[in-house]
Amino acid sequence: SAEEIRLKALPKxxxxxxxxxxxEAALIAQWAxxxxxxxxxxxxxxFKFSGLADFLGFLDLACGLARxxxxxxxxxxxxxxxxxxxxxxxxxxxxxxxxxxxWHGRLGAMLDAIDAGFTAAEQDGLPGVGLCVSxxxxxxxxxxxxxxDTLTTLRHPRVVALSVDGNEATAGRTxxxxxxxxxxxxxxxxxxxxxxxxxxGPEGVWDAVDLLGADRIDHGVRATEDPALVQMLADRQIPxxxxxxxxxxxxxxxxxxxxxxxRLRQAGVRVSVNTDDPALLGASLVGEYALCRQAFxxxxxxxxxxxxTSIEASFASADVKAGLL
Ligand code: ADE
Ligand code: ZN
Numbered sequence: 001s002a003e004e005i006r007l008k009a010l011p012k013x014x015x016x017x018x019x020x021x022x023x024e025a026a027l028i029a030q031w032a033x034x035x036x037x038x039x040x041x042x043x044x045x046x047f048k049f050s051g052l053a054d055f056l057g058f059l060d061l062a063c064g065l066a067r068x069x070x071x072x073x074x075x076x077x078x079x080x081x082x083x084x085x086x087x088x089x090x091x092x093x094x095x096x097x098x099x100x101x102x103w104h105g106r107l108g109a110m111l112d113a114i115d116a117g118f119t120a121a122e123q124d125g126l127p128g129v130g131l132c133v134s135x136x137x138x139x140x141x142x143x144x145x146x147x148x149d150t151l152t153t154l155r156h157p158r159v160v161a162l163s164v165d166g167n168e169a170t171a172g173r174t175x176x177x178x179x180x181x182x183x184x185x186x187x188x189x190x191x192x193x194x195x196x197x198x199x200x201g202p203e204g205v206w207d208a209v210d211l212l213g214a215d216r217i218d219h220g221v222r223a224t225e226d227p228a229l230v231q232m233l234a235d236r237q238i239p240x241x242x243x244x245x246x247x248x249x250x251x252x253x254x255x256x257x258x259x260x261x262x263r264l265r266q267a268g269v270r271v272s273v274n275t276d277d278p279a280l281l282g283a284s285l286v287g288e289y290a291l292c293r294q295a296f297x298x299x300x301x302x303x304x305x306x307x308x309t310s311i312e313a314s315f316a317s318a319d320v321k322a323g324l325l
Pocket of ligand 2: 016017018165195218276
């Protein structure tokens with residue numbers, strides 16, 4: 001449609017997007033067949049998830065199939081093609097090593113393989129990508145520090161940030177456990193982004209800021225349950241990487257009409273729209289903008305302001321940002 005063409009042309013970045021969320025169903029089915037691995041559901045129902053826990057379990061299965069360098073290159077290159085198809089100029093991509101069983105203990109080789117796909121894509125004129133290497137919420141404090149030490153030793157040029165994702169609902173209040181790892185990451189020059197306020201309430205967002213030094217919050221939408229927190233996010237201009245369709249599919253909110261993204265925006269919080277796990281959750285970046293415009297009556301001016309926030313909130317270099325703005 002004409003609207004989609006205009007939204008594709010909108011200068012924008014994506015700041016909340018998981019490499020683990022970019023598998024096509026046909027690709028998983030093909031790899032599972034080759035490996036002799038049984039899928040939990042027929043291919044046409046493969047991405048029908050009952051909630052976040054079911055979804056995260058599925059990531060272990062899908063990522064476990066990506067055993068070879070070629071498969072990682074195919075995935076990362078395909079992610080860049082997806083960015084280009086939506087007119088996205090740059091993306092911060094979250095990558096969580098815990099899901100990729102075949103690569104455990106070989107983080108350097110794994111980063112090189114992912115990087116090879118992104119580098120080939122950039123050479124073909126596709127958008128640039130920075131990697132946010134992610135802890136899983138259920139990991140130990142020691143495992144978290146070990147990951148940061150490994151990243152500090154590797155100093156891989158593709159890596160821009162430390163992240164933490166996964167399920168907070170079963171883990172209790174986990175901020176304190178990761179404080180030391182995030183402090184070390186900050187000292188080593190990494191940026192910091194934290195999943196919070198999705199499977200946790202406002203307390204998870206407070207901890208992300210107070211204990212983990214988050215430069216940005218992934219989701220953060222449940223901050224709306226605490227007015228003092230909304231005020232703090234607005235005062236300190238801490239951006240949220242919001243994913244409306246993801247929140248609907250994974251059951252955080254029952255409908256887009258009650259989704260808080262626009263209330264947060266109107267309260268002065270810096271919000272961007274993102275796809276989270278586009279292939280698995282059936283989202284596209286153009287579609288997310290269209291959804292918000294339709295549900296909240298966003299004008300062209302509001303749409304452009306949100307898109308500008310996505311670029312400013314990204315961990316792209318100053319040069320890349322200037323080229324996009
Ligand atoms: N990993 C991939 N997508 C996620 C989400 N929406 N929440 C937590 N962890 C994730
Ligand atoms: Zn996410």
